Amino acid sequence: MQYRGLNELREMYLSFFESKGHLRLPSFSLIPQNDASLLLINSGMAPMKPYFTGEQEPPRHRVTTCQKCIRTGDIENVGKTARHGTYFEMLGNFSFGDYFKREAIHWSWEFLTSPEWVGIDPDRLYPSIYVDDDEAFEIWNKEIGIPAERIFRFGKADNFWEHGSGPCGPCSEIYYDRGEEYGCHKPDCTVGCDCDRYMEVWNNVFSQFNNDGHGNYTELKQKNIDTGMGLERLACVVQGVGSLFEVDTVRNIMKHIERIAGVEYHKDEKIDISLRVITDHIRSTAMMVCDGVIPSNEGRGYVLRRLLRRAARHGKLLGINRPFLSEVLDTVIAENEGHYPELAQKSDYIHKVIEMEEARFDATIDSGLSILGDMVAAVKAEGKTELPASDAFKLYDTYGFPIDLTLEILEEQGMTTDRAGFDALMNEQRERAREDRKKMGDLGWASENLGLDKSIKTRFDGYTIMDEQATVLAIVANGEVSGSAATGDQVTVVLDHTPFYAEMGGQVADHGLLTNDKGLVVRISDVQKTKDGKFMHIGVVESGVIAVDDLVDAAIDTARRQAIARSHTATHLLQKALRMVLGTHVEQAGSYTDADHVRFDFTHFAAVTQEELVKIEDIVNDAIFAAYPVITEEMPIDEAKKRGAMALFGEKYGSTVRVVQAGDFSIELCGGTHLTNTAQAGMFKIISESSVAAGVRRIEALTGKGVLNFLQEKQTLILDTAKALKTTPHDLLGKVEQLLEEIRDTNKKVEKLSAKVANMQMIDLFNLSRDVKGVNVIAAKLEDVTPDMLRVMGDQIKEKAPKMVAVLSTVVEGGKINFVCVCGAEAVKAGAHAGKIIKEVAKMCNGGGGGRPDNATAGGKDVSKLEEALEAVNNIVEAQLS
Structure with missing residues (x-):
C-alpha cells in the first residue's frame, strides 16, 4: 500500500466514482438549507435528503461528493482522546433509485483493494452486515469471495444507519485491522471490539426507509445508496498513523500551534x-x-x-x-x-x-x-x-x-x-422574543391541505409582465380551505401563474388586485411562496365572489413595484460601494427592500465612520448618475462565477442562476426585480448605521421619492425650529450657540447657589450627629438636593470630619431613592465600612448598592421604608465598630 496524502486520497476517491458514471458535486454549505432538523450538516447525505425521499429530482442519479461535516455531540471529549473531533470530511457515493447493494459493495472493495487505487491488503479487511441481511452476505461471500467466518452480523445499534429524521436503512461496513499493537489484547478481541484495533473505514448504507423522527419507518419510493467514508480515517490507514491528529494535513496545523507555544506533541x-x-x-x-x-x-x-x-x-x-x-x-x-x-x-x-x-x-x-x-x-x-x-x-x-x-x-x-x-x-x-417570525405557519398548513398535487407550481411571469389572466387553483377563506369566497372574506388564493412577486430574498411582495368582469375585486396585500412552489396571494375580497377554476385578471401595483426595484437595485450598488470603501471582507448578511427604503446588513467589525459613510453614499449616487444599463440574464452558475458574480453566504443555488449586472460597476446572483437603468433610482441617502450583532452592521437608506420626502421633512424641521427661536434658517446655528452659552452661564449660577444651599444644610447636619463609640454618625433625608449635590456633600463631610459616618439620601422624580454613605479616615480605622453600611440600608428599601470602605452609593425603591432605614444606621454602625 503506497503512502498517499489526505488531499491526494480525496481526489482519488472522487475520480474513481466519476469513472463509474457519478457526477462530482462540490461540498454543500455547513448551514442546512430548508432543514430545521439540523443545526449543522453532520453527514454526507444530509444535504441531499430531498433526493433520497424523491421530493426533488437530483442533477444525476449517481453523485459523488466530499462533504464538510460538523458533529458536536462529543465536544467535551475532543482532546481527551485522539479519536474524537468535531470537524471531518465525509467521502460519499450516492445512488438515487439507480444501482443498489451489488454495485455498492463491489465498488467499495475495488477502490480499497485494487493496486490501481488504494491497494489495501484484502486480508486486513473485514465486512459487517445487518443481522438479517442475507442478500448482502451472499454478495460478500459468493461474489467478492470473503469467507463466512470473516463476515460479521451486527444488530440495529451497529449496522442500521439513521441520524434523526430522514432516509435510513441497513448497512454494510468494512473494518481495517490495524494490528495487535492497537488492540486490547483480550482473547476475544475481534471486529466490533471497543478497542482501536479494528477501524471502520467504509459504510455502505442501503437507504430504503424514511424515519419520521419518532421511530416510524416507511418504505421509500426508490431504493438508494448512501455511502460514507471518513477521509481522515482512510488517511490514518493509508499513512499508517495512530489518529486523525497525525494525518499529514492535520499534523501540519498542529505543528504550527507547537511552534507558537514552544511545545512538542507526545511529550506531556x-x-x-x-x-x-x-x-x-x-x-x-x-x-x-x-x-x-x-x-x-x-x-x-x-x-x-x-x-x-x-x-x-x-x-x-x-x-x-x-x-x-x-x-x-x-x-x-x-x-x-x-x-x-x-x-x-x-x-x-x-x-x-x-x-x-x-x-x-x-x-x-x-x-x-x-x-x-x-x-x-x-x-x-x-x-x-x-x-x-x-x-x-x-x-x-x-x-x-x-x-x-x-x-x-x-x-x-x-x-x-x-x-x-x-x-x-x-x-x-431570558426574554422569549427570539422566536423567528413564523409568518408561513398558517400558509404552510394551508398548502398541505389544499388538495393540490405537490408537483403543481405557480409560474412566475412578473419579471416582464405586470398584468395577466390566470386561473384560480385553490382558495383559503377565513382560515379554511374553500371552493369560493365572497365580499369581506380574508383570503389566500393560489393561481396557476402570476405577475405578483412573492416575498423572498429580502424583497417585499407585490401589492395589487385580482378582478374579473363580474365585479370581483380582491385587494392583495402580501404574497408568500411555499416550499413546493405555490404562490399564496393574501388579501381581502372587497366585492364580488371568487371561486376555484375562475379566470381572473391579476394586476400588480406598478408604481409600487418600480419603487421596490429602485431599492433593490440600490442594494447591489451599496454592496459594491461598501466593499470599495471598507474592504473585500464585506459580505451581505441580510437585507430588506421595500418601496423607496433599504435595510442592508453586512459583515464588518467596527462602526462605519461618518467619513466612510459619506464616501459610500457618494459612490452609490455616482453609479446612479452614471446611468448604467441594468441587464438581467440566466446562465450556468460556473459562467456566472467566472464573470465575478457575487453570491450570498450559505445560499443554495441551482445549476442555472439569474445574474443582475449594472454596467461594469456590479454583478450579483439575484432573483429579485430590478430597474433597467441605474438612473431610475433617482437618489440614494443613508439615514443610519448601527450594530446588529457581533461582526454584523446595518445600514438604513432611502431611494427615489423616499429621499425627496426625507429632505422635505428636514427642511420643514429647520424652518419650524428657526421660527420657534425667532430667527432665520441662515442664522439658526448662531442662535443655537448663543442659547447654549446662556444655558451654560445659568447652570454655573445654579451650581454656585446649590453649593451654598449644600453648605448650609451640612452645618445643620453636623449639629444633628450622634456619638456611637467615639464615631459621629449622621443619617438624614435631604430635600431639593440632586444626586450630584449629595455626592459633593458626602465628599466635603469626609474631608472635614475624619471621625464621621454619614448616610445621606434624597428622593428623585419617580420615587427612586438615592443614597450616599461616606466614612472619614479615622472612622474607617475604627471599623466602619461605607460599602457594607449602604448595602444594609438600601436592602431595607428594596434596593441595593455598595462601594469602598470610605465611599459608597446605592439606590432604593420603597420610599415608605426610608425613615425606618435611616433610623437603623446607628445600630448598623455600632455593630461594625464592635
Whole structure:
C-alpha cells in the first residue's frame, strides 16, 4: 500500500466514482438549507435528503461528493482522546433509485483493494452486515469471495444507519485491522471490539426507509445508496498513523500551534490534550465562518463561539498569552484551499471574525478565571464539591464567562455545578422574543391541505409582465380551505401563474388586485411562496365572489413595484460601494427592500465612520448618475462565477442562476426585480448605521421619492425650529450657540447657589450627629438636593470630619431613592465600612448598592421604608465598630 496524502486520497476517491458514471458535486454549505432538523450538516447525505425521499429530482442519479461535516455531540471529549473531533470530511457515493447493494459493495472493495487505487491488503479487511441481511452476505461471500467466518452480523445499534429524521436503512461496513499493537489484547478481541484495533473505514448504507423522527419507518419510493467514508480515517490507514491528529494535513496545523507555544506533541498528556483541542476546533471554525456562521449566543452561532473560546482557553493553558488562532488559520487555509478555494477567497473575512472573537474572549477570560478561582476556593473551604448555580449564572450573566467553560474547569477540579439550577436561572432571565417570525405557519398548513398535487407550481411571469389572466387553483377563506369566497372574506388564493412577486430574498411582495368582469375585486396585500412552489396571494375580497377554476385578471401595483426595484437595485450598488470603501471582507448578511427604503446588513467589525459613510453614499449616487444599463440574464452558475458574480453566504443555488449586472460597476446572483437603468433610482441617502450583532452592521437608506420626502421633512424641521427661536434658517446655528452659552452661564449660577444651599444644610447636619463609640454618625433625608449635590456633600463631610459616618439620601422624580454613605479616615480605622453600611440600608428599601470602605452609593425603591432605614444606621454602625 503506497503512502498517499489526505488531499491526494480525496481526489482519488472522487475520480474513481466519476469513472463509474457519478457526477462530482462540490461540498454543500455547513448551514442546512430548508432543514430545521439540523443545526449543522453532520453527514454526507444530509444535504441531499430531498433526493433520497424523491421530493426533488437530483442533477444525476449517481453523485459523488466530499462533504464538510460538523458533529458536536462529543465536544467535551475532543482532546481527551485522539479519536474524537468535531470537524471531518465525509467521502460519499450516492445512488438515487439507480444501482443498489451489488454495485455498492463491489465498488467499495475495488477502490480499497485494487493496486490501481488504494491497494489495501484484502486480508486486513473485514465486512459487517445487518443481522438479517442475507442478500448482502451472499454478495460478500459468493461474489467478492470473503469467507463466512470473516463476515460479521451486527444488530440495529451497529449496522442500521439513521441520524434523526430522514432516509435510513441497513448497512454494510468494512473494518481495517490495524494490528495487535492497537488492540486490547483480550482473547476475544475481534471486529466490533471497543478497542482501536479494528477501524471502520467504509459504510455502505442501503437507504430504503424514511424515519419520521419518532421511530416510524416507511418504505421509500426508490431504493438508494448512501455511502460514507471518513477521509481522515482512510488517511490514518493509508499513512499508517495512530489518529486523525497525525494525518499529514492535520499534523501540519498542529505543528504550527507547537511552534507558537514552544511545545512538542507526545511529550506531556496535558499538553497533548490542548494541542488536539486547538487543532480540531480551528479546523471547524475556519469552515463554519467560511460558510457564513457568525459567533453569537444561540444556535449554530453559539456552537462556533464555544469552539473558538474553548480553543482560545487551551492556548492559554499552553502558555500562549496573546491572540493566536488567526495565525494558525493561515495553515488551515494552506492545507485545504486546493479543494476548498473559498477559504482563500474569504481569507480576510475569516481572519477578522476569528481575531475579533478571540479578542472579545481575551478581555473577559482573565477576570472570569480569577473570579471562578475564588468561588471554587470558597466552596472547597466548606468541604463541598458543587458550585452553586447562582455563582455559575453570575459568571455567565455578569462577566460573560461561558457555562461550558465553567463546567470544563470544574471537572478539572473534581467539581460540578447544579446545571438544572443554572438553566432555570437562564430561563427566568431570558426574554422569549427570539422566536423567528413564523409568518408561513398558517400558509404552510394551508398548502398541505389544499388538495393540490405537490408537483403543481405557480409560474412566475412578473419579471416582464405586470398584468395577466390566470386561473384560480385553490382558495383559503377565513382560515379554511374553500371552493369560493365572497365580499369581506380574508383570503389566500393560489393561481396557476402570476405577475405578483412573492416575498423572498429580502424583497417585499407585490401589492395589487385580482378582478374579473363580474365585479370581483380582491385587494392583495402580501404574497408568500411555499416550499413546493405555490404562490399564496393574501388579501381581502372587497366585492364580488371568487371561486376555484375562475379566470381572473391579476394586476400588480406598478408604481409600487418600480419603487421596490429602485431599492433593490440600490442594494447591489451599496454592496459594491461598501466593499470599495471598507474592504473585500464585506459580505451581505441580510437585507430588506421595500418601496423607496433599504435595510442592508453586512459583515464588518467596527462602526462605519461618518467619513466612510459619506464616501459610500457618494459612490452609490455616482453609479446612479452614471446611468448604467441594468441587464438581467440566466446562465450556468460556473459562467456566472467566472464573470465575478457575487453570491450570498450559505445560499443554495441551482445549476442555472439569474445574474443582475449594472454596467461594469456590479454583478450579483439575484432573483429579485430590478430597474433597467441605474438612473431610475433617482437618489440614494443613508439615514443610519448601527450594530446588529457581533461582526454584523446595518445600514438604513432611502431611494427615489423616499429621499425627496426625507429632505422635505428636514427642511420643514429647520424652518419650524428657526421660527420657534425667532430667527432665520441662515442664522439658526448662531442662535443655537448663543442659547447654549446662556444655558451654560445659568447652570454655573445654579451650581454656585446649590453649593451654598449644600453648605448650609451640612452645618445643620453636623449639629444633628450622634456619638456611637467615639464615631459621629449622621443619617438624614435631604430635600431639593440632586444626586450630584449629595455626592459633593458626602465628599466635603469626609474631608472635614475624619471621625464621621454619614448616610445621606434624597428622593428623585419617580420615587427612586438615592443614597450616599461616606466614612472619614479615622472612622474607617475604627471599623466602619461605607460599602457594607449602604448595602444594609438600601436592602431595607428594596434596593441595593455598595462601594469602598470610605465611599459608597446605592439606590432604593420603597420610599415608605426610608425613615425606618435611616433610623437603623446607628445600630448598623455600632455593630461594625464592635
